[in-house]
Amino acid sequence: MALAPHERLVDKDRPPVVAPDPRPRSARTTPPWWFALPAMLLFAFVVLVPSVRGVYYAFTDWDGLDPDFSFVGLDNFADMLGDPDAKQAIWHTLLIAVAITVIQNAVGLLLALGVNSAIRSRNVLRVFLFAPAVITPIVTAYLWRNLLGPDGAVNSLLGAVGLGGARQDWLGDPELALWSVVGVTVWQYAGYSMVIFLAGLQSVPKEIHEAASMDGAGPVRRFWSVTRPLLAPALTINLMLSIIGGIKLFDQVYALTGGGPGHATDTISTLIYKDAFTLGEFGYSIALAVVLTIIVAVVSAGQYAALSRNERAAS
Amino acid sequence: MNRYGRRTLALELAMIAAALFVGFPVYVLVNLAVRPTSDTSSPIGPTTSPTLDNFTQAWQQGALGGALANSLLVTVCSVVVVLAVSSLAAYPLARITARWSRGTYLTILLGLALPFQLASLPLYQTMRDLGLLGTPWALVLFYSGLQVPFTVFLYVGFLRALPGDFEDAALIDGCTPLQSFRYVVLPMLKPITVTALVLNTVAVWNDFFTPLLYLSGSAQQTLPVAIAGFVGQYVTDWNLIFAALVISILPVLLVYFLLQRSIINGFAGGLKG
Numbered sequence: 001m002a003l004a005p006h007e008r009l010v011d012k013d014r015p016p017v018v019a020p021d022p023r024p025r026s027a028r029t030t031p032p033w034w035f036a037l038p039a040m041l042l043f044a045f046v047v048l049v050p051s052v053r054g055v056y057y058a059f060t061d062w063d064g065l066d067p068d069f070s071f072v073g074l075d076n077f078a079d080m081l082g083d084p085d086a087k088q089a090i091w092h093t094l095l096i097a098v099a100i101t102v103i104q105n106a107v108g109l110l111l112a113l114g115v116n117s118a119i120r121s122r123n124v125l126r127v128f129l130f131a132p133a134v135i136t137p138i139v140t141a142y143l144w145r146n147l148l149g150p151d152g153a154v155n156s157l158l159g160a161v162g163l164g165g166a167r168q169d170w171l172g173d174p175e176l177a178l179w180s181v182v183g184v185t186v187w188q189y190a191g192y193s194m195v196i197f198l199a200g201l202q203s204v205p206k207e208i209h210e211a212a213s214m215d216g217a218g219p220v221r222r223f224w225s226v227t228r229p230l231l232a233p234a235l236t237i238n239l240m241l242s243i244i245g246g247i248k249l250f251d252q253v254y255a256l257t258g259g260g261p262g263h264a265t266d267t268i269s270t271l272i273y274k275d276a277f278t279l280g281e282f283g284y285s286i287a288l289a290v291v292l293t294i295i296v297a298v299v300s301a302g303q304y305a306a307l308s309r310n311e312r313a314a315s
Numbered sequence: 316m317n318r319y320g321r322r323t324l325a326l327e328l329a330m331i332a333a334a335l336f337v338g339f340p341v342y343v344l345v346n347l348a349v350r351p352t353s354d355t356s357s358p359i360g361p362t363t364s365p366t367l368d369n370f371t372q373a374w375q376q377g378a379l380g381g382a383l384a385n386s387l388l389v390t391v392c393s394v395v396v397v398l399a400v401s402s403l404a405a406y407p408l409a410r411i412t413a414r415w416s417r418g419t420y421l422t423i424l425l426g427l428a429l430p431f432q433l434a435s436l437p438l439y440q441t442m443r444d445l446g447l448l449g450t451p452w453a454l455v456l457f458y459s460g461l462q463v464p465f466t467v468f469l470y471v472g473f474l475r476a477l478p479g480d481f482e483d484a485a486l487i488d489g490c491t492p493l494q495s496f497r498y499v500v501l502p503m504l505k506p507i508t509v510t511a512l513v514l515n516t517v518a519v520w521n522d523f524f525t526p527l528l529y530l531s532g533s534a535q536q537t538l539p540v541a542i543a544g545f546v547g548q549y550v551t552d553w554n555l556i557f558a559a560l561v562i563s564i565l566p567v568l569l570v571y572f573l574l575q576r577s578i579i580n581g582f583a584g585g586l587k588g
């Protein structure tokens with residue numbers, strides 16, 4: 001019995017007969033390129049062109065105002081090598097970035113494990129622990145400047161709980177000030193790390209945990225063998241964000257210590273600001289910005305390589 | 316695993332202690348903001364005779380109303396522009412596989428790694444030449460470009476995971492590409508738009524360095540710069556400063572607690588993508 005044409009079309013053994021579209025797929029479906037134009041123009045005007053110009057200024061002695069300035073080659077970078085303030089600022093920048101990255105992520109992970117557990121207050125705690133991350137950093141920094149003062153709330157609290165001997169001049173002591181900056185930044189952003197870790201933790205299927213638990217794995221073993229590998233993507237994002245954020249840190253230092261006492265907490269970012277706008281050394285300042293860019297690029301490239309190796313190993 | 320045992324109780328108490336530790340500075344902030352200047356007792360003891368005088372004084376002397384309006388103007392305009400141009404740009408960048416498109420996308424991603432100090436110092440000069448320094452429009456222009464890389468990154472990642480079938484159908488049915496973007500693509504982008512909206516709003520509203528540069532000395536300050544100026548002026552009067560800090564934190568916290576669910580999910584989801 002011959003099949004009617006429409007029955008042929010739904011024959012299960014053959015693909016349905018459809019006239020092929022003569023146009024290539026890309027011509028059929030692609031949106032026009034000029035959709036990208038407004039974003040590209042804004043990006044080029046605000047980021048790309050000024051960045052390239054910035055690199056050029058790094059080789060000049062421009063003061064920011066004078067239309068006459070000259071090309072000085074590598075002088076700015078050579079000056080940096082002989083400038084103890086600059087060397088110290090680069091060192092502080094790296095130290096702050098590493099310290100923030102380690103402490104913030106450790107605290108964030110512990111908090112995330114806590115609010116991912118069976119405790120009753122977990123939903124309320126999530127909201128409260130994240131709250132500092134949305135508050136304007138300059139505002140929290142001024143708040144902490146007072147709290148950490150000699151007569152501030154932190155010292156009062158230490159006195160009240162019988163630890164009066166631990167009272168410190170948290171921001172005035174050159175040895176301590178840098179760590180106070182780290183502490184305040186961690187206070188602000190630990191909840192941020194927590195939320196990203198939490199998102200990672202919630203992608204860990206409950207069944208695997210329960211199965212491991214039935215097989216006799218304790219909480220530490222379950223964390224190390226089940227949770228940790230699945231947290232790798234969250235860890236990658238957290239480490240990238242905190243180390244780049246730490247390298248560029250400006251608001252906290254500006255408002256907490258202004259780079260002081262002396263230059264004890266100056267970072268590349270605060271030095272860039274001071275050199276450009278209080279000293280008028282625009283060329284030198286932008287050379288510092290170039291160094292900052294190189295550090296960010298090297299650190300993020302290295303981190304990216306290491307972490308993608310780690311993620312591959314974990315999966 | 317779901318039993319509420321002694322260990323869970325211990326964990327609960329430890330976590331509440333951690334939350335109190337995190338909340339302690341905010342307690343002191345509010346406590347001192349309502350304290351009359353004459354009261355010099357310990358900052359951690361509760362204020363005995365609370366007053367709202369500090370708030371009215373800070374509001375007037377800090378010109379915080381104008382700064383609030385400026386922050387609002389800058390944030391709303393910048394975020395609207397950046398979301399519009401970035402979602403539009405992400406559409407071809409995610410769908411076209413040609414070399415120019417990949418190259419353009421990678422160039423934009425490069426912008427993620429550039430520290431803004433590098434671009435914002437030379438741009439200072441351009442803004443001055445254009446006569447935009449000291450006006451909020453310099454900031455709107457700046458953020459509209461600065462936030463493009465991150466926002467395009469979010470949109471492209473999301474679009475690539477979406478099938479193109481609906482747009483194809485719309486185009487075959489005779490939609491222009493712009494119509495298909497407006498009526499088919501944009502509605503599908505809604506979840507990532509919420510995330511991008513939250514992240515951009517927080518970034519623009521909280522930024523301090525750029526307005527410090529571009530608005531310094533003008534009367535058109537944003538809230539963070541106004542606060543910094545206020546602290547500089549009333550260095551020792553911390554009760555007054557704290558009242559100003561509370562005023563500036565209040566709108567952010569209010570919005571946060573109202574929208575906390577989508578804000579927290581936006582942060583986690585948008586960055587996980």
